[in-house]
Amino acid sequence: MYVQYGNSMKALVKYARGNGNMEIRDIPEPKPGPGQVKIEVKAAGICGSDLHIYHDDIDGIPINPPVITGHEFCGVVVEVGEGVTEWKPGDRVTSETAYSFCGKCHYCITGYYNLCNNRRTLGYWYNGAFAKYTMVPHERVHALPDSIDFVSGALIEPLACITHAVLELTTITVSDVVLVQGPGAIGLATMQVAKSQGATVIVSGTDVDAERLKMAKELGADYTINVQQEDLSKFVSELTNGRGVDIVFECSGVGRAIDGALNVIKKQGQFTQIGLFGKPITIDFERICYKELKVTGSLGSRWTSWEKAIQLLEQGKVKTKPLVSHQFPITEWEKAFEMFESKQGLKLVLLPVED
Incomplete structure (x- = not known):
């Protein structure tokens, strides 16, 4: 999907199908290809589906090991690929999880690409955000206003799913x-x-x-x-x-x-x-x-859901930072996953580590 630098980064990888089969690995640092945006991850939330990926009992969303997990995140653009003009290094951003979809079916054409049968998801099928860097298509990126801190911004993805359910459905x-x-x-x-x-x-x-x-x-x-x-x-x-x-x-x-x-x-x-x-x-x-x-029911989010979620945060009508009870370096992911599974704390966030 992209070329790689010689440098490496630590990432939480689901390396094979089956229960468990997840560990921290040294992964080559990615370099963006055409149309891609490379983002330095500042914070990434743990979702219940990350536990389902760990146990390999998730249903309805395909996974493709080996894959870097994590899909709730925000960060800063560090590099863009050929053809990307709307984003530049230094931009504060977050990203949707719908990494790819067919673009041709009824759902895609009408803006409901979250329901596309060929949707493939960041952190499930494509390398995700439990790492120092992640790569996303430029079309999926949203600006993170300066008034929203990175820990709050890491929860925009679940908030977008909520705005889809509450405001759109x-x-x-x-x-x-x-x-x-x-x-x-x-x-x-x-x-x-x-x-x-x-x-x-x-x-x-x-x-x-x-x-x-x-x-x-x-x-x-x-x-x-x-x-x-x-x-x-x-x-x-x-x-x-x-x-x-x-x-x-x-x-x-x-x-x-x-x-x-x-x-x-x-x-x-x-x-x-x-x-x-x-x-x-x-x-x-x-x-x-x-x-x-x-x-x-409600599944995922759309472009409009993200814009509404960001607006609610920026206006102070919704606060996500108080929901974060614990922050861990990704090297302590096992402790964080155990806490999540035993319902300790509230929202848990993983932070990237320097190599």
Whole structure:
């Protein structure tokens, strides 16, 4: 895909299919080819899908080992390839993950290239951001405003996925009462995007989420509820005079949360699934029919999602830095992955290391 320098860099590589098979390796430093932008990575977030790549149980997005992992990042342009005129060394940037797609199918032509059957993704199929440098097509790059620090900027990718779900796939208005299930980093960012539209937002969690529910209040949630300590249905009924919530954003990725959501959502309400379950789940689909619910899933992001995410950050309507609980050098990736898997901390970020 690109020529290489003689210098090397440390990178976190999924080197073969199967559970595990990931390690830090010395990789030749890349040099951009035509149309490519070389970015010095300043910070890169760990996503749940990185754990799925590690365990080789990800479904629906193809991986192509050996590949440098990591896809949530921002940094500084250090070099551009032939034909690139809109970016120059020193530019602060972030990048989409949709590295390549066919450009010819219905979804690509209409701007929904996130759904292209031939989409290939940074950190899955092409070398990603858990390294000192990464390479992306110039068309996928977005400017990072000076007002957004690098740690905050590393979370623009998940925020873009959220803006796609909340602002592009769901109709949300100032009069809506919204339930966000799951106060992880995705849920807390979803809450902030919903609040930016003037909605009244409830964030729900469980006993293990005590600190996260506290942060939800600090970041602007109108109400928080521990569903293991309080009755969610009773709470919502009293708040909405028996009507139910207008919208549910399911961010927990826990199957049993669906039952609670279907109980409290109003008739003709909207249900948007953001979290991934990682396995098939069982739901009572007849309740969707009886309530005439509008249900949608959400996959990835589009160009417009990124522009909206960056604008929300720049305007201060969403804050991502408070979601980052720990930062590690990529050489300590195993500790970070173990923390992520055991649900310690909130959002974990890896930082490149000098050779």
